[in-house]
Amino acid sequence: MASTRAPRPGPTADTAVAAPVTRGAAAIVKVRRLFTAQSTDYMLVLGTAVFLLAFGLVMVLSSSFVQAGRGGDAYGVFVRQSLFAAAGIPIMLMMSRLPAVFWRRWARTFVYLGLALQMLVFVPGLSYEYGGNRNWISIGGINAQPSEFLKLALVVWLASVLSSRADAFPTLTSVIFPALPISGVAILLVLAGGDLGTATIMIAIVFASLFFAGARLRHLVLLLGAGVVGAIAFALTGASRTDRIRIWLDGCTPEQLEGVCWQPTHGLWALGSGGLLGQGLGNSAVKWSWLPHAESDYIFAIIGEELGLVGCAVVIGLFAVLGIGLVRLMRAQTDPMRRIATGGVMIWIVGQAFVNIAVVLGMLPVLGVPLPLISAGGSAMLANLMALGVVLSMARSSGGIAAGIGRAERDAP
Numbered sequence: 001m002a003s004t005r006a007p008r009p010g011p012t013a014d015t016a017v018a019a020p021v022t023r024g025a026a027a028i029v030k031v032r033r034l035f036t037a038q039s040t041d042y043m044l045v046l047g048t049a050v051f052l053l054a055f056g057l058v059m060v061l062s063s064s065f066v067q068a069g070r071g072g073d074a075y076g077v078f079v080r081q082s083l084f085a086a087a088g089i090p091i092m093l094m095m096s097r098l099p100a101v102f103w104r105r106w107a108r109t110f111v112y113l114g115l116a117l118q119m120l121v122f123v124p125g126l127s128y129e130y131g132g133n134r135n136w137i138s139i140g141g142i143n144a145q146p147s148e149f150l151k152l153a154l155v156v157w158l159a160s161v162l163s164s165r166a167d168a169f170p171t172l173t174s175v176i177f178p179a180l181p182i183s184g185v186a187i188l189l190v191l192a193g194g195d196l197g198t199a200t201i202m203i204a205i206v207f208a209s210l211f212f213a214g215a216r217l218r219h220l221v222l223l224l225g226a227g228v229v230g231a232i233a234f235a236l237t238g239a240s241r242t243d244r245i246r247i248w249l250d251g252c253t254p255e256q257l258e259g260v261c262w263q264p265t266h267g268l269w270a271l272g273s274g275g276l277l278g279q280g281l282g283n284s285a286v287k288w289s290w291l292p293h294a295e296s297d298y299i300f301a302i303i304g305e306e307l308g309l310v311g312c313a314v315v316i317g318l319f320a321v322l323g324i325g326l327v328r329l330m331r332a333q334t335d336p337m338r339r340i341a342t343g344g345v346m347i348w349i350v351g352q353a354f355v356n357i358a359v360v361l362g363m364l365p366v367l368g369v370p371l372p373l374i375s376a377g378g379s380a381m382l383a384n385l386m387a388l389g390v391v392l393s394m395a396r397s398s399g400g401i402a403a404g405i406g407r408a409e410r411d412a413p
Helices: 013-035 040-070 076-096 100-122 146-163 172-176 179-192 196-213 217-235 239-250 262-274 299-331 336-360 378-396 399-411
Strands: 127-130 133-139 142-144
Touching: 040 076, 040 299, 040 378, 076 378, 100 127, 100 133, 100 146, 100 179, 100 336, 100 378, 133 146, 142 378, 146 179, 146 196, 146 336, 146 378, 172 179, 172 217, 179 196, 196 217, 196 336, 217 239, 262 299, 262 336, 299 336, 299 378, 336 378
Parallel strands: none
Antiparallel strands: 127 133, 133 142
16 A cells, blocks of 8 residues: 655755855854954953063063173073963963853962962072062072962952952951951062062052952051051161162262162163154164163163154053053943952053053152063063953953843844
8 A cells, every 4th residue: 555645855955055054153153252252342451462462572672682692692582572472372361261250269279379489489499589689489490470470369369358248348457357468468478578569569459459349448548558658668678779769759969870870860861862753673772781671670761762752652552541441341340359350450460560661750769560561571471461361251251241242143144
């Protein structure tokens, strides 16, 4: 008996094309999630940071090849900085993919690890002293500055601790505990190594985190007053630090020109000789043994000499743009931890940039802090990029990013 079941229709041209189109649309959505579904502020921060990094590599090469060449390898500093940049950018991007809950879960471990690393600077055989500061370690021929990574650990830990009581600091005691004891230990360890500049930035991070967490202004003023008194007392304990403050207040005498005044004086001469458009990239005169640390602490002076006022204005403008992007990301956050962490990183990177520039301009005494993302120094570069990775991680999992992804899915063909 013949079957009465109707034959199954074969694929038509329409159905044969429909499936690939659907699969293609799904693929497009996935690509958008990776690259185009981020907020404008997210891409602004990322793009500005990468541009500053690339610009810094150019200036490190220009400012270091003279002194490095006398040691046998004119490109040694540049190559080392490039390797750190090549490692730091992927690390930043990988960290940006982590969920915000990861940082909350591991914050305590990170700060304890940071404190342990900082203690290594007091271990004979591992640490070494330079310029009166003992804040570096050398393991297997690799030099590192643990205090840079301690800054990052402190930012994440403060954001985690303070977020649980955000906008609820009724008394001075509630501001002091639990944030300040561990923060104080971290700052004291850095001060014990003699690094007043790094300690100053860490103090700024602590106060910024408390401010963004909602601590009352009058309590912060009291703590700030105590911190300033302590910083002045510490600065007066060392002859080098005392001399730096004295020449900043009273100016240089002819006898000091070849001593403590040498670096700030030649830094100002470099800026002054740049004029409007500068002497041209690579044409600095002071980098020929006239300006110590031209590739690190005083790289802004080389920028002014070679690229002039225009180049300096571009650098300042880029840090201002980075700050605006970070502020906008911070204001978009509804989770206190994300807001506090983003604010702490902003004060760290943008604040330190303007401190460095103020030192070169003579508006502050010499503190020995590098220009973030631009100055030579692998530890500082890695720590800065990792900090921005934390910020991007916080922004990626916020409501604004999720809304952007939803719009991309809806708009997909």
